[in-house]
Amino acid sequence: MRVQGGHTPPPLSQAAAANMAKKNKAKLLDNEDDGGQEEEEPDFSDPEDFVDDITDEELLGDLLRQKPKETDGVESVIIVDGVPSVGAERLDKLKNVVRKIFKEYGTLINEFYPTNEEGKTKGYIFLEFKDRAAAEEAVRQRNNYKLDKQHTFLCNLFTDFEKYDNIPEEFVAPVPEPYKDLGNMSYYLLDENCFDQFSIIFDGGTTTAIYLNAVPEAIEIAKRERWTETYVRWSPRGTYLATFHGKGIALWGGEEFRQVQKFSHSGVQFIDFSPCEKYIVSFSPHVDQRSEEPQSIIIWDTRSGQKKRAFNAERPPIWPVFKWSSDDRYFARIWEECVSVYETPSFGLLDKKSIKVAGIKDFSWSPTDNILAYWIAEDKDVPAKVSLLSIPSREEVRTKNLFNVADCKMHWQKCGDYLCVKVARYAKAKREKTEVKYSGIYYNFEIFHMREKGIPVDSLEIKGEHTGLCMGTGKQQVRNHQRGSLWSWLGLRSMNGALEFIDTKDFQVMMSTEHFMATDIEWDPTGRYVASCVSWWGHKVDNAYWLWSFQGKILKRQTVDKFCQLLWRPRPPSLLSTQDIKDIKKNMKKYAANFEVQDKMRYSKASREIIEKRQKQMQTFTEYRKKIIEQFERDKEQRLRLRNGQDTDTLTSNENDYEEETVEFLVKKETVLVED
């Protein structure tokens, strides 16, 4: 170790040395410049070899986004082409005309009419509106505006020019979307036993499951938690299952129920499929006020997921708003005393205008042809009218005037051969303020023979009870099976779920039964089964679905916790010809025998399985009991000790100690009148 001398300064670190140097330098500066800064300004400049590896975007991206763009301020400018070319003398007149055309969209701040060397306008003009929204609306409304025969306005936003300017020179072919193989979407029709599927929602809506209605026990195909947020719907041919979510609708299909499509429609509440499943109409009461486009009702292409057209809804909406023609070609709705018929796939108004029908009440499409039937209510001296309209020709093929009409209901026969209008007519009408009260109601059926020349109409008057039955009164729910020969009636809550099966051939009640507190009833698509349900949405206890045969025989009672909804998966219309069906009906006995054998085998297999299971259970239990009884015997001594040596193991083990007791029974009661 080196011993340091007392006067030697301690060794300084390099930093300290530098500091000292600085101070000295500062002092020097002080000396040079009186009143100058005490400390030297640190050096902020980059060294020469510094490379800036942080982009401005990274550092102040948020500020850069606010950077003014060239287009700012011009987005409220529109360019109108197709304006007449005029000389200076007529310019003022032109300006007045243009102003008049565009003033309804907002104040014009600026207008510019470019001129050529001769002083004539160039045929296009620039207009500046107060804001962007006004400009956009003007473009939307006045594009293709016909000023006169020669001149049609072509309006564009000024900002669009930039957009179109930037189109690359070379054409880049769009990349085809890879084809998504969804598998066989109709696999459910290939079930070899032709069992039908149905969906159920239970657990208060949190779980959704798909079952195959197999014999003897339903088989679970898919089960998912939170599959839907409210309820589900099958498409009319059964290809898709639609689930509802806060953000929109999802469609599921194929063998594994994978998601095949989704439609984003916030707050969607109802949907409606077109008959051929090509389109979906969705409705949402939530409307974003900021957007100008209608959002309440949106029509989508089912397969591509494209939004086809949006509409505004009336309030409150009547669902379904649109009624579709049978082939998906047209859809129509009533709107301000008009029938608006739209055509697909263009989704434009047919012939660009609605069909004006004053006082229209209701309409419906023929199930096979593009014929629209509507009825008009009575108005003072003008009688009520039922009309048939051929679409797209708009030709009125038949009208029928009716008097004293309170209400009309139109029912098409399934093959479109007949239209039956049930007319409720009154004997007296009393006007009370705004309401009209009818009394002495009786019913007429007007039957239109669609396939005959000139469409003759038969009138049928039915009085009294019979119509009451057809209508179903009160809180009744009537479901008739599609093929049309059987009806089931369900008296809902007020009637505690009385259920009747009626053969409509002779109006005979085949079976009167009940499902206590039932809320819903659904026929399966083949008409072999009926499901009656007690939904948790309607009733909080005993939630269950019961399956009945079409004759009203109970097949199964299935209790499901917080069961909500049961829906059968529909089937597309049969491809069999009438002749084929006839043949099948003729040979029914032959086929039926076959199926009965199959069913029997299934049942016996099931009962065999149950018996095997029971045998196993019984065996386990017997073994358990044997062990227990052995233990019980071993404990006997202890038991005797606890009860002072008395054996109480069986009722007869200490019979000797029994005391006899007399108990009186009342054998007979006799009343004898004692005379005085």
Next chain:
Amino acid sequence: MKPIMLQGHERSITQIKFNREGDLLFSASKDPKPNVWYSINGERLGSYDGHSGTVWCIDVKWDSSLFISGSADQTMRIWDVETGTSNTTLEMKTSVRGVSFSYSGTMIAYTTDKMMGHNSELNIIDVREPNNVDSTPIMKTQVTPTYTKALSVLWGPLDEYVVTGHEDGSIIKWDMRTGKEIQVGQEHSKQIKDMQLSHDGMMLITASKDTTARLWDISNLEAMKMYKTDRPVNSAAISPLVDTYPHVVMGGGQEAMDVTTTSSRIGKFDARFFHLVFEEEFARVKGHFGPINSICFHPNGRGYASGGEDGYVRVHVFDDAYYQFKFDF
């Protein structure tokens, strides 16, 4: 066969019990007077007058000498079965919810309600001297707040442990000497309404508000079977003829406050018979027009009795059909 209706209570039945031989049937209700009846003809022998509130629970000693009752008047009384005189009255801080004689009949286990700041307790007292009972428990355990309150209690087969049924659906086995918990059976999701032993004391059946009843092996609290209904189960019993007729009977129904419609059918107040092994229902007996609160088999297994919210006790004797019915297996 037509059941015998026992009409003697003014309010809904809380518990019924046969004595060991089955000649006597004891019943307690929300009125303060438990009754005793001849089970064979329904004749009332007498009542035990003294309580001033709902009698929640009763039990009878194996030799039919003593009868105990626990009441909402915060007392438990020990009675002489024959004379109907009250030997002893034990004062509690809260109402008594479960009472049970041990196998030997020398001890009583009882549980008390959790009320007014007092905890639910499980206590055991010595009753070898029925006329001079020391009210200080020989074993004392606080059930709450560690567990939820104990509403029913019964003894294991050899006086070694007691089992309590709790408000949250658990059942707990306690060492009778230390008062320590031995085992917890956690299968039910809602309150245990009733517990009963098989005739040999080796199996236990619990009835719960969660709409099921369960069968347990009492030695290891293993849940063996589950009987599912669609209504709260208030009471369940195992047939004494378990090895020839392995049946259980269950009673319950929608609680009066939950029956919102006028129809009584919605309540489902039937007594339901299940196969003990296959867990399948095979018979129902109608009769009560309120939920069944207590149900038990006659010790000879040839009949059963049920007591309902409607205040009636119905004593049934099985028809031949009962013995003829067999499950295929």
